């Protein structure tokens with residue numbers, strides 16, 4: 001997700017570009033993670049405003065059954081962007097600036113969205129992802145995946161507390 005905006009920066013306020021996105025992204029785990037949607041860049045008189053509306057899909061591991069699964073979410077962002085050599089009038093007031101909300105272009109005026117999208121994706125991912133609502137998790141005795149098979153252990157399979165117990169066991173293992 002890299003866009004050269006040198007030309008747009010020479011254009012008058014209000015000029016804009018739109019980019020279709022369908023690209024691999026780097027999620028929290030190794031997977032065929034992807035973002036699809038669009039990125040819009042608008043020239044303002046100070047710099048640029050970047051808007052993105054992306055559907056992201058990343059691979060996560062279920063906190064109960066430990067299986068990998070696809071997690072989809074929709075990401076919308078709007079941030080300001082400035083050429084690295086010309087941070088605009090806010091340059092002097094370092095303390096009040098919020099660098100997190102600003103994307104800087106590199107020296108060639110290339111906007112690199114990869115890190116920004118990655119940050120947004122990581123913030124949006126649940127702390128304890130579940131592959132589905134009510135995932136039964138692993139048997140605390142034998143480790144069988146209770147979504148797939150009933151093991152012979154003497155545990156109450158329908159009791160949702162076992163899911164919570166499996167979580168505790170999982171945490172203990174880490």
Ligand SMILES: [Zn+2]
Nearest residue numbers: 062065131135
């Ligand atoms: Zn699961």
Ligand SMILES: [Zn+2]
Nearest residue numbers: 139142151153
């Ligand atoms: Zn079991």
